[in-house]
Amino acid sequence: MDTDDVSLREQLFHDRVREILICVQLFVCLYILSYFVLTHFKKNAEFVTDDIEDATVNKIALWLCTFTLSVAVCAVLLLPISILSNEVLLTFPHSYYVQWLNGSLIHGLWNLVFLFSNLSLVFLMPFAYFFTESEGFTGSKKGVMARVYETAVMLLLLTLLVLGIVWVASALLHDNTARESLYDLWEYYLPYLYSCISLFGVLLLLLCTPFGMSRMFSVTGSLLVKPRLLENVEETMNCALFEEASLSRKLNSNTSCWLSLNMEAMKRQFVSVQSKRMALETRKKASPWQRNLGYPLAMLLLLALTVVCVLMVCFHVLELLIDESAMPRGMEDPHLGLASFSVFGSLGAAVQVVLILYLMVSSVVGFYSSPLFCSLLPRTQDTTLTQIIGNCVSLLVLSSALPVFSRTLGITRFDLLGDFGRYNWLGNFHIVFLYNMLFAGLTSACLINTVTWAVQRELIRAFGLHRLPFTVTRSAIPFRLLLASGLSKIQ
Numbered sequence: 444m445d446t447d448d449v450s451l452r453e454q455l456f457h458d459r460v461r462e463i464l465i466c467v468q469l470f471v472c473l474y475i476l477s478y479f480v481l482t483h484f485k486k487n488a489e490f491v492t493d494d495i496e497d498a499t500v501n502k503i504a505l506w507l508c509t510f511t512l513s514v515a516v517c518a519v520l521l522l523p524i525s526i527l528s529n530e531v532l533l534t535f536p537h538s539y540y541v542q543w544l545n546g547s548l549i550h551g552l553w554n555l556v557f558l559f560s561n562l563s564l565v566f567l568m569p570f571a572y573f574f575t576e577s578e579g580f581t582g583s584k585k586g587v588m589a590r591v592y593e594t595a596v597m598l599l600l601l602t603l604l605v606l607g608i609v610w611v612a613s614a615l616l617h618d619n620t621a622r623e624s625l626y627d628l629w630e631y632y633l634p635y636l637y638s639c640i641s642l643f644g645v646l647l648l649l650l651c652t653p654f655g656m657s658r659m660f661s662v663t664g665s666l667l668v669k670p671r672l673l674e675n676v677e678e679t680m681n682c683a684l685f686e687e688a689s690l691s692r693k694l695n696s697n698t699s700c701w702l703s704l705n706m707e708a709m710k711r712q713f714v715s716v717q718s719k720r721m722a723l724e725t726r727k728k729a730s731p732w733q734r735n736l737g738y739p740l741a742m743l744l745l746l747a748l749t750v751v752c753v754l755m756v757c758f759h760v761l762e763l764l765i766d767e768s769a770m771p772r773g774m775e776d777p778h779l780g781l782a783s784f785s786v787f788g789s790l791g792a793a794v795q796v797v798l799i800l801y802l803m804v805s806s807v808v809g810f811y812s813s814p815l816f817c818s819l820l821p822r823t824q825d826t827t828l829t830q831i832i833g834n835c836v837s838l839l840v841l842s843s844a845l846p847v848f849s850r851t852l853g854i855t856r857f858d859l860l861g862d863f864g865r866y867n868w869l870g871n872f873h874i875v876f877l878y879n880m881l882f883a884g885l886t887s888a889c890l891i892n893t894v895t896w897a898v899q900r901e902l903i904r905a906f907g908l909h910r911l912p913f914t915v916t917r918s919a920i921p922f923r924l925l926l927a928s929g930l931s932k933i934q
Contacts, residue, residue: 473516474510504828508835529779532544533780536780544779553863564839641847644844644848667737750890753887759852784856852879
């Protein structure tokens with residue numbers, strides 16, 4: 444009996460050590476990757492200064508931002524790792540080499556991400572911002588510790604302010620819960636605060652993701668070589684070369700006939716023509732497969748992913764009306780390796796992973812394309828530390844809400860683990876149903892608008908109507924003019 448107890452305790456100890464080592468290795472890899480990303484965008488002048496104190500403070504803040512960004516990346520990978528682990532265990536149920544992929548490891552990973560994401564949002568990122576802005580109390584001895592004391596006081600005051608605001612909000616909405624939360628902070632108040640943060644992140648995803656899906660077409664198109672219908676690349680490039688040479692000659696000429704010209708406007712025009720000429724050279728050097736097949740395939744892939752997302756959400760709306768089990772909920776013990784989370788097996792699980800990652804990329808593109816947050820867009824070697832902190836907070840809010848977002852829309856049937864399933868609003872049928880309807884409607888509207896305008900824009904460019912002296916709008920060009928112009932080019 445004693446031997447069995449010892450062997451059981453040894454097995455539990457080894458399993459626990461193995462899970463800790465796996466989590467530490469994963470986090471170290473993500474931390475190194477995040478550090479390289481941040482150093483690529485950071486402004487080096489803020490870290491190489493004559494003031495050693497400012498340089499030290501900026502380095503500490505950068506380390507905190509790196510930690511936050513690594514937690515955000517890990518939050519993005521939560522659902523893909525969980526779904527793929529289940530499929531691997533289903534494919535190789537008796538393999539010795541994949542036994543470390545168990546429910547305890549996945550559950551512990553979810554709990555760690557939840558803990559570190561809330562720690563970063565509530566404590567680390569506000570501390571990093573106040574730390575970089577602090578100078579120490581008046582009359583105190585200058586140094587890093589003086590800044591730490593001032594930052595701690597500011598963080599304490601901010602915490603009391605947030606606690607008061609959320610407690611008043613809970614008192615207005617749920618009077619009994621607010622009275623209990625005053626006495627039991629851990630059981631009532633913190634889950635309510637987490638629900639507010641998650642609801643804000645999910646609403647932000649609702650606004651950014653449909654807009655990002657429509658923007659993905661233009662962003663992808665700018666990275667690929669577009670095929671042009673009825674256009675002679677050689678002729679267009681020769682015209683661009685002649686125009687560039689003429690502008691260059693005017694800019695370099697010292698004769699008096701060019702003194703009255705607006706040099707700034709001419710320089711901007713020269714840069715525009717030069718970029719156009721470089722784009723034409725890229726198109727000319729591209730292979731026929733890349734020029735005629737790469738762009739259409741990429742557009743079709745984006746269109747297919749968007750349509751599949753909309754169809755899955757519409758199907759989930761019907762499930763919500765029929766089956767109560769379609770509601771998002773939490774589970775405490777994930778039973779991995781028993782059944783697939785998709786009716787189509789491993790192929791369906793792979794599609795779910797691709798769709799989840801596509802939703803995250805689209806939300807990030809939509810976030811940085813929106814007028815409210817476009818100023819946060821990082822620039823290579825020219826992003827200030829304050830902008831880095833804002834970017835890390837924004838990405839963490841989006842990524843930590845991604846598992847709840849994907850499960851609420853029915854993209855996956857993998858239930859939320861740990862504290863992710865304790866959000867108060869997840870059990871409200873009206874909120875979940877309205878959320879699915881809004882996402883399907885907004886995505887469909889953005890998709891229809893993007894596809895129709897993109898087709899009409901390409902037809903206008905192909906038929907040469909963009910060279911007309913008036914501004915071309917969607918309603919300014921009748922179909923007869925498009926058809927007549929096209930027939931004249933063909934003839």
